[in-house]
Amino acid sequence: MGSLLREIQERRAKRALDTRKVPEDVVRRIMAAATWAPSCFNNQPWRFIVIESEKALDTVKGYLADGNYWAQKSPFIVLAVTENELDCRLSDTRNYALFDVGLAVESLVLQAVKEGLVAHPIAGFKPVPIKKVLGIPGKYTLITLVILGYPGDESHLNEKHLELEHSERDRKPMEEVVMFNSWTLERPDNQD
Numbered sequence: 282m283g284s285l286l287r288e289i290q291e292r293r294a295k296r297a298l299d300t301r302k303v304p305e306d307v308v309r310r311i312m313a314a315a316t317w318a319p320s321c322f323n324n325q326p327w328r329f330i331v332i333e334s335e336k337a338l339d340t341v342k343g344y345l346a347d348g349n350y351w352a353q354k355s356p357f358i359v360l361a362v363t364e365n366e367l368d369c370r371l372s373d374t375r376n377y378a379l380f381d382v383g384l385a386v387e388s389l390v391l392q393a394v395k396e397g398l399v400a401h402p403i404a405g406f407k408p409v410p411i412k413k414v415l416g417i418p419g420k421y422t423l424i425t426l427v428i429l430g431y432p433g434d435e436s437h438l439n440e441k442h443l444e445l446e447h448s449e450r451d452r453k454p455m456e457e458v459v460m461f462n463s464w465t466l467e468r469p470d471n472q473d
């Protein structure tokens with residue numbers, strides 16, 4: 282197996298975090314990895330806010346969904362922000378801002394895993410108050426929070442999350458999502 286695939290598979294959405302601070306040089310390498318992602322016309326539409334002070338962490342953690350209780354332990358959270366006007370908007374609904382932010386976030390996540398961290402993107406948070414309190418302009422989309430930290434003990438995880446921490450990985454079979462040379466999956470009725 283190619284080594285990159287092994288490393289990609291090593292990443293998983295773990296939840297058992299330690300509160301230990303992440304050193305600044307590690308933070309900087311992780312953020313550098315994000316900024317080296319490709320983007321349409323090299324527009325680099327991503328904007329990141331690194332949350333690492335006690336005050337900023339407390340603020341952001343106040344707006345997590347209840348199910349994301351495990352993220353309260355994180356010493357380092359990255360907010361990913363963008364806006365359609367920052368990137369290519371091309372024919373046939375191709376708006377590339379969110380796509381390019383996704384590429385950057387995956388680079389960030391993989392570098393974090395390589396540094397021995399857990400890196401877990403979430404959508405379970407209240408974007409409007411977080412934007413307001415951190416001064417993010419209203420028209421920007423706060424698309425994800427990446428919860429980071431060194432692996433920690435599992436005693437605070439609920440039963441479901443404890444099981445997920447060690448469960449088999451779950452992916453659709455390749456045949457359901459990958460086609461070769463033409464569209465060979467079912468097509469919705471009345472579609473061109």
Ligand SMILES: Cc1cc2nc3c(=O)[nH]c(=O)nc-3n(C[C@H](O)[C@H](O)[C@H](O)COP(=O)(O)O)c2cc1C
Pocket residue numbers: 292293294295348349402403404405406425450
């Ligand atoms: C956009 C996005 C939003 C997610 N939101 C949450 C979340 O709010 N809470 C959570 O515990 N996990 C969240 N996850 C993690 C996914 O549940 C997880 O990636 C998925 O179940 C696959 O598991 P794996 O990453 O370990 O392979 C999110 C992942 C992504 C990419």
